Structures are given as structure tokens and as C-alpha cells.
Amino acid sequence: MLSLVWAECDPLPAGDRGLSYGDGLFETIRVHGQRLLLGDRHLTRLHEGAQRLGIPVARSDLESCLAEALDRYARPGDWVLKLILTRGVGGRGYVPPVPCQPRLILSCHEMPVLPDPAGVSVQLGRHPLAVNPVLAGLKSLNRLDQVMASAELGAGNYEVLMTDGHGHLLEGTRTNLMLRVSGQWLMPPMSALAVHGVMQAEVKAQLQAAGEVVREQPLDLSLLSHPQLDGVFLMNSVTGIVPVSRIDDRDLPIDGSLATICRPLTSLK
Amino acid sequence: MLSLVWAECDPLPAGDRGLSYGDGLFETIRVHGQRLLLGDRHLTRLHEGAQRLGIPVARSDLESCLAEALDRYARPGDWVLKLILTRGVGGRGYVPPVPCQPRLILSCHEMPVLPDPAGVSVQLGRHPLAVNPVLAGLKSLNRLDQVMASAELGAGNYEVLMTDGHGHLLEGTRTNLMLRVSGQWLMPPMSALAVHGVMQAEVKAQLQAAGEVVREQPLDLSLLSHPQLDGVFLMNSVTGIVPVSRIDDRDLPIDGSLATICRPLTSLK
Numbered sequence: 034m035l036s037l038v039w040a041e042c043d044p045l046p047a048g049d050r051g052l053s054y055g056d057g058l059f060e061t062i063r064v065h066g067q068r069l070l071l072g073d074r075h076l077t078r079l080h081e082g083a084q085r086l087g088i089p090v091a092r093s094d095l096e097s098c099l100a101e102a103l104d105r106y107a108r109p110g111d112w113v114l115k116l117i118l119t120r121g122v123g124g125r126g127y128v129p130p131v132p133c134q135p136r137l138i139l140s141c142h143e144m145p146v147l148p149d150p151a152g153v154s155v156q157l158g159r160h161p162l163a164v165n166p167v168l169a170g171l172k173s174l175n176r177l178d179q180v181m182a183s184a185e186l187g188a189g190n191y192e193v194l195m196t197d198g199h200g201h202l203l204e205g206t207r208t209n210l211m212l213r214v215s216g217q218w219l220m221p222p223m224s225a226l227a228v229h230g231v232m233q234a235e236v237k238a239q240l241q242a243a244g245e246v247v248r249e250q251p252l253d254l255s256l257l258s259h260p261q262l263d264g265v266f267l268m269n270s271v272t273g274i275v276p277v278s279r280i281d282d283r284d285l286p287i288d289g290s291l292a293t294i295c296r297p298l299t300s301l302k
Numbered sequence: 303m304l305s306l307v308w309a310e311c312d313p314l315p316a317g318d319r320g321l322s323y324g325d326g327l328f329e330t331i332r333v334h335g336q337r338l339l340l341g342d343r344h345l346t347r348l349h350e351g352a353q354r355l356g357i358p359v360a361r362s363d364l365e366s367c368l369a370e371a372l373d374r375y376a377r378p379g380d381w382v383l384k385l386i387l388t389r390g391v392g393g394r395g396y397v398p399p400v401p402c403q404p405r406l407i408l409s410c411h412e413m414p415v416l417p418d419p420a421g422v423s424v425q426l427g428r429h430p431l432a433v434n435p436v437l438a439g440l441k442s443l444n445r446l447d448q449v450m451a452s453a454e455l456g457a458g459n460y461e462v463l464m465t466d467g468h469g470h471l472l473e474g475t476r477t478n479l480m481l482r483v484s485g486q487w488l489m490p491p492m493s494a495l496a497v498h499g500v501m502q503a504e505v506k507a508q509l510q511a512a513g514e515v516v517r518e519q520p521l522d523l524s525l526l527s528h529p530q531l532d533g534v535f536l537m538n539s540v541t542g543i544v545p546v547s548r549i550d551d552r553d554l555p556i557d558g559s560l561a562t563i564c565r566p567l568t569s570l571k
Contacts, residue, residue, distance in 0.1 A: 040317065043316070045314045045315075047307060047312075048409070052320050053445075054444075054446065054448070055323075055324035059322070126414070127452040127476060128452045128455055129449060145395070161434065161435075165430065165447060166432075167430060174324050175324050177444045178434060178437070179323070180319075182396075183395070183396040
């Protein structure tokens with residue numbers, strides 16, 4: 034059974050494997066009142082991630098805890114619910130205990146400041162992202178790459194974009210990205226991504242439903258100066274979708290088509 | 303200043319970045335009574351690691367906490383002291399807070415069972431190790447690769463050896479490795495290692511002081527069937543050095559020279 038921790042009042046045992054090894058996963062979900070944004074996608078990612086890590090947890094148990102959290106934390110307007118799922122305590126060093134008692138740590142947070150919908154400035158990061166293909170996409174607690182890259186964030190910039198260190202754009206520290214080039218939507222290969230964003234999946238699905246072409250392919254940095262580049266977009270499930278107006282000292286074209294086609298955030302209210 | 307947590311009695315705030323992002327480091331140190339084994343190397347690795355991550359902590363503060371822990375936990379015989387250093391709470395998501403209040407979490411543990419000094423059986427793991435060269439060697443709290451690889455550990459085996467997924471031996475989940483081939487000592491390039499082991503550094507130094515040749519080079523798996531292979535050795539600072547007598551279904555030669563040249567563990571008592 035899942036051991037439940039309410040972050041604002043319950044202590045966390047220092048021996049939890051989430052702390053010791055980053056042996057767990059997390060989700061941050063935007064909530065309006067008691068309504069989750071993309072709740073099903075978040076729950077599915079968490080549950081499938083747990084299966085990939087061999088952390089035994091029933092989807093129905095996650096759903097019950099989520100409902101309890103919504104009752105407990107409900108408030109008017111938008112807020113953020115954070116779930117941390119760990120393998121709990123125990124094991125011989127790294128070796129996971131079998132059976133284990135997973136732990137779910139719940140907390141609520143203020144909404145972050147939303148980016149200017151007209152466009153944001155970002156920077157290319159120096160810290161490369163190293164993704165183990167076997168762990169690709171997992172929103173695990175192993176996030177040092179994102180921490181180190183975001184430590185570079187300059188004043189006035191919204192995000193640091195990370196590459197694989199070999200000239201391929203991958204993702205922001207807390208956003209996924211899509212490019213629109215020659216009327217097609219391009220995103221990096223899923224196997225190269227640290228995080229498989231639920232908003233990216235939603236956007237991809239909405240684009241495809243609208244008859245748009247979405248391609249996964251390595252995104253060479255040279256695409257940023259491609260003459261047919263229509264726009265670069267960042268997205269996550271809490272702050273939504275935003276076009277990039279500037280990368281370092283380079284102005285980018287702003288394309289309004291994504292906002293026109295996708296309305297995943299406004300559908301909440 | 304360092305915020306001190308005694309794991310057996312103090313609660314840990316659930317918002318600590320060590321849990322949220324694996325934003326921290328750890329050390330496990332073998333202690334005999336109140337005497338640390340390779341204490342200076344452990345402290346140096348922790349302090350230098352903190353500098354690489356931008357976690358501001360004075361070496362003298364770490365030394366004071368270590369002394370306090372030795373007083374508190376001292377017992378006859380061998381035991382293990384664990385230190386977890388995190389960036390503490392705060393920050394905007396991944397962005398590290400500046401200034402930050404680092405936290406040091408201390409705990410004491412029983413010695414693990416020591417391996418048979420005559421030799422151990424190990425297995426080659428299927429889970430590849432992905433090391434970001436920028437974070438190479440750091441004993442950080444991002445240890446999912448080690449967790450997933452060690453979940454493969456079969457009954458009777460001491461360790462799972464990890465490769466880079468391209469046919470090069472790197473390290474065990476909790477040990478570093480050296481090969482002796484044609485009378486030379488071989489170890490993987492430091493830039494490819496997840497953990498720069500203090501025992502590996504000590505062994506390397508002792509071998510070189512004894513006039514032995516130690517080379518860093520990619521260790522192709524074919525070296526395991528090299529006709530001049532004298533032995534494969536695993537080492538860490540808690541359980542010492544042990545020869546490998548068997549990898550999967552392959553028997554290996556046992557070479558006693560390392561135990562003869564290096565006596566880093568027996569020097570404690």
C-alpha cells in the first residue's frame with residue numbers, strides 16, 4: 034500500500050530512497066479550483082513511469098490520493114499540485130527492496146508567474162543534457178542536469194534551452210519545445226528527451242487532429258537560422274504554450290498558428 | 303551556514319532539493335571506532351563536488367560536523383557513517399536559490415557483509431550507464447542508473463558490472479574496477495565514470511608509488527578474454543578490494559598482486 038505524506042505537516046524519513054538515490058518520480062499539475070489540467074495524462078505518465086522503475090502502485094490508489102489532495106487543498110483560481118512518488122525506505126544499498134512500500138508525498142503551491150504570451154527571450158545553455166535512452170522521458174527525481182542548466186538562467190530570460198552537447202536542440206529545463214519549419218511541426222526524437230511532457234503530448238495530439246504534420250527528428254541548431262523557420266514554441270502543463278521571440282542575440286519570427294490550433298489551457302475554465 | 307540533520311531523530315522538510323531533484327551529494331565512510339578510513343579523500347571529494355555544483359560550504363564546516371558525528375555515533379569495531387549534503391530548500395523550480403542554506407544529513411549504519419577475499423562472482427548488467435561528462439565522478443544523489451542496474455543482481459552474485467552500452471566496461475553499481483593485463487593496471491577514463499571512487503584513487507596512488515604502471519583507457523569487453531588477463535578487481539572504500547573469480551559463466555584468473563601491493567584497509571587498525 035501507498036504510504037501518504039502531506040508535505041506541510043508530515044515528516045519525511047531521512048532514509049527514503051527518493052532522497053538517497055532520486056529513486057522516484059514526480060508530477061506538477063495545474064489545478065483550477067478542484068479541476069486538474071491534463072490530469073489523465075499526468076496520472077498515466079506517473080503510473081507508467083512507476084512501472085518502468087518497478088515501483089508497484091495501482092493506478093486506482095494514485096487516483097484516490099489525488100482526490101484526497103484535491104479535497105484538502107482546493108481553493109479558488111489556479112494553483113499547482115505536486116506529487117512525489119518514491120520507492121520508500123529499505124533495500125541493501127542501491128538494490129531495491131522487494132517487496133517495497135512506495136511513498137506518495139503531496140504538496141500544493143502557488144501558480145508561477147505566467148510568461149508573456151506575445152513571446153519570451155531564452156538562452157542556449159552550456160550545460161549539455163545527457164539522457165540514458167533506457168530512462169528517457171521519465172519525470173524522475175534525477176534532475177541535476179536541469180538544475181545545473183537552469184543555474185545559467187540570465188535576468189529577463191524565461192528559459193535555458195539544452196542541447197545534447199553535439200549540436201542538437203532537445204528541450205528546456207522545464208519545457209519541451211517544438212519548431213515550425215516550412216509549415217511542418219518538428220520535435221526532437223522521444224528517445225533523446227529527458228522528460229516526455231504531457232503538454233507536448235497534448236499539443237502533438239491536437240495538431241495531428243487538426244491535420245497538421247508533426248515530425249520527430251534530430252533538431253540541428255542550424256534550424257534556428259533556417260529561412261523557412263516560422264517559429265519556436267515552448268510548452269509545459271503548468272504555464273502553457275509560449276512562442277520564443279529571441280534566443281541569445283537572435284530575433285526569431287513569431288507565429289500565432291499554435292495558439293490558434295491548440296487551446297489546451299483555456300479548456301479548463 | 304550548514305543546517306545539520308541527525309537522521310535518527312530530526313525530520314527532513316519534504317521541500318528539500320535533495321529529494322525534489324537529487325540536488326546534492328553523499329559519502330559513505332567506513333569508520334573503526336572513531337577513526338575514519340580514507341577520511342581525507344572522502345572529505346575532499348565531498349567538498350570539491352559541492353564546489354562543482356555551486357553548493358557553498360566550507361571544508362572546515364564539514365570537518366566540524368564530521369567530528370560531531372564521530373562523537374555521537376562512536377562504537378567499538380567497524381561501522382559506516384553516511385553524509386548527505388543537499389542544497390537545502392528554495393529556489394524557483396530547478397533554479398538554485400542564491401544564497402542557499404545547504405543541509406547536511408548524518409546517519410550511522412552497520413557494516414555490510416564483506417565479500418569473500420578469495421574472489422566473487424559478478425554479472426554483466428543489461429542496464430547501460432549514461433554519464434554526462436560535465437557531472438562525471440560526482441557522488442551525487444542522482445543514482446537511478448545504479449538502482450536499475452542493481453535490481454538485476456542475481457542470487458550469489460556480489461555485483462553488477464555496467465557498460466556504456468557500446469561495449470566498454472565502466473564500473474560496478476557500488477564499486478570501481480581495475481583490470482590487470484600483461485602486467486599493467488588498466489582503469490576506464492575518469493571522464494566516463496559515474497563515480498570517482500576514493501578507494502580507486504587510493505589504490506591507483508599506492509600502485510604508482512610501488513612503481514606499477516596504471517593506465518586509463520576505454521576497457522573493451524574483449525579484454526575479459528584477453529590471453530594476458532591476470533585479474534579483474536573491484537573496490538570501494540567500505541568493503542575494500544576483491545578479485546573477481548567469475549563473470550556470468552566465465553571463470554577468470556585470480557591474481558594476488560593487488561592485495562600484496564595495497565593495504566589501504568588494514569592500515570586503519
